[in-house]
Amino acid sequence: MADVTRPTARVLTLLELLQSGGVRTLADLAERLGVDARTVRRYVQHLVDLDIPVESVRGRYGGYRLARGHRLPPLMFGDDEAVAVLLGLTGRSGTAAQTAAAKLRRVLPARLDALHDTLESTSPSTEAPDGAILLPLAAAVRDHQPVRLDERTFFPYGVVVHRGRWYVTGFDPAAGERRSFRLDRITGVRALPGSFDPPPAGYDAAESLLIGFATAGYRHEVRLRVRATPAQLRTRLPASLAVIRSTDGPWLHIDMRVESLDWVPAVLASLDRPFVIEHPPELRTLVAGLATRLAGYAAGDDSAAG
Template structure:
């Protein structure tokens, strides 16, 4: 497709996204000067596309209300991005539908609709890409939220509206709660909403797949300044009640520690350096975890390869010592003879 024609179509796509687009903004997005933008806009008018010019300080161009182009027009990059997004969404479990079967069906039918309107040349190339893909992780198994939950929840977050939900906790207890929702977060194949729980008088995090109904209530609320829903979800997961509370001191940066103990598992706090400490020496961090089992921690601490000290629990010290002794015993062993591992004996 000739580049000027492609830019005219891109201009049309930008205008179809809604609102008034200034000439300077359009020039920047199209990588042309403002005079060229005006010429492209006139070409759309000549094609009977109702492009309106809006004068004033915040003026620019917009499409007449209610106008939509009927055919689906995608560039090679756009088509590939949409189809790969459908595949990745289905694999990661983030495609939101009422059940797994419906999720697969919706993704497949959406991809089929896109493929039907693509030129044959592009369709074959995209099929080749999709047919050559391989994933190292299994498909996501977590339950995606129902649209009847996700859509009103997102609307309430966007417009700062209070909601009433019916919630089933992990132990099976059911309750009805009134929330001020701050944000919806997808993490490790699950969807969460972080909110002020007016029923409990505190901020809480709820899994969307455990919500069976959402009702938007009258009024509005003002969310806290600087709220970070993703950080709140990760902190909530890291501080959830578990069998063991673990506190460590590890020498290194928070970034280094999070390579093995992610934010959803551990809270890492950098500690101030003591007076007189070598400025070139690496600092220490306090690491706090809540876990149901301790047996996996020795291997993780070993893989960090950083100096550490265990503050609690004492049970973890014994596990680390036993793990270190096993590694030392393995290192002292001689390699087995070939016939001891199933290989033929020499001669």
């Protein structure tokens, strides 16, 4: 039965009682809902306003019932269908989307509440992963319960959608470090007994995932200082690419790990902000070469065009 401490929950509970069939007396409904008769009448009117045909039955054994032959159709979803429906409404604005999501959460499997409460996203996702993988992970995030990911014990801290892919972030006790795994590469999830300490206060699963991308072990480590604000830098250097460290002055320290340096000079030029290359030296050569070519283009030098 719903939590009847809230008016909206009481109205929904009233509907559930009426759907059970027969005539419900005013006194019975008032006792079940924990309110007075006048409030029951008001809740009945709420249902009528929603086009639910509640009939008033007069007489000694009178009360309220749903119109004969009327019953709200049940919604029967498998896990994957339920996830798809819930995600389709997640993040949508507007009253209709909000009320639809509220109604669906009452009829969808209760285990989907964990997904609704724990999911983080850096960008929309149009396709959900296997519910048999996603739902146990979401529940484990909420309950701080260890899981077995294939052959690995893992403490899941969060489920994140990034650029259409799904990830779980958390702590790998065997490796002694935080890690992230793509859900489409996980073949099985099994809850383990016990619990783990929740992540530190202020932990952000999406931010942790993006920092992991930005500091991955690529071929080149790039260190810069840029005279700009974080907002100006993020237009060209997203969190998945660069880690920004503030200083006391107007300059920001930038750390990146990239497989190729060839594209970095053009990105730095597009910032249109003063910068200093601290490492690697070959990046300075590439930037100087780009500057020479651009100067030649601006001067109409055909040789600069190769």
